[in-house]
Amino acid sequence: MDxxxxxxxxxxxxxxxxxxxxxxxxxxxxGAEQIVAHLAANDELMSEATEAVLTGAPFAYYxxxxxxxxxxxxxxxxxxxxxxxxTLLRATSQKLVTLVERLGPAADTPVDTHLREGFDxxxxxxxxxxxxxxxxTRVHLPKHLAQLRTLHTP
Numbered sequence: 001m002d003x004x005x006x007x008x009x010x011x012x013x014x015x016x017x018x019x020x021x022x023x024x025x026x027x028x029x030x031g032a033e034q035i036v037a038h039l040a041a042n043d044e045l046m047s048e049a050t051e052a053v054l055t056g057a058p059f060a061y062y063x064x065x066x067x068x069x070x071x072x073x074x075x076x077x078x079x080x081x082x083x084x085x086x087t088l089l090r091a092t093s094q095k096l097v098t099l100v101e102r103l104g105p106a107a108d109t110p111v112d113t114h115l116r117e118g119f120d121x122x123x124x125x126x127x128x129x130x131x132x133x134x135x136x137t138r139v140h141l142p143k144h145l146a147q148l149r150t151l152h153t154p
């Protein structure tokens with residue numbers, strides 16, 4: 001697992017969040033607060049899966065596409081808005097990266113994985129955990145970074 005790439009991906013997302021200047025999302029899309037809340041909540045789930053892999057416990061990873069906007073909005077309110085969510089994302093991403101750095105050969109452990117990134121990526125079955133983390137680094141985080149960039153107001 002390329003932990004440096006994972007750190008860079010989070011740094012890019014957090015730099016975008018810190019830049020602010022987000023407008024309202026187009027109809028049907030997530031807003032900046034909802035995107036950051038989604039990423040933080042997903043980090044927690046990925047950290048749980050990584051801890052399970054490290055201890056040899058079975059775990060199934062389900063992406064959070066099913067998290068409803070009211071739940072994301074509640075997390076945003078609990079954190080006090082985008083600044084608080086950015087602080088939360090810094091903590092959750094750091095925890096995940098720290099755990100991933102410990103994986104070593106355990107990254108090859110198959111984890112029952114269920115995730116969907118639009119129509120381009122659908123996983124429904126066992127996948128080495130390191131591969132799931134690689135998809136998170138190369139597909140999931142860049143997708144949300146692009147979403148954040150489209151929300152900038154002129």
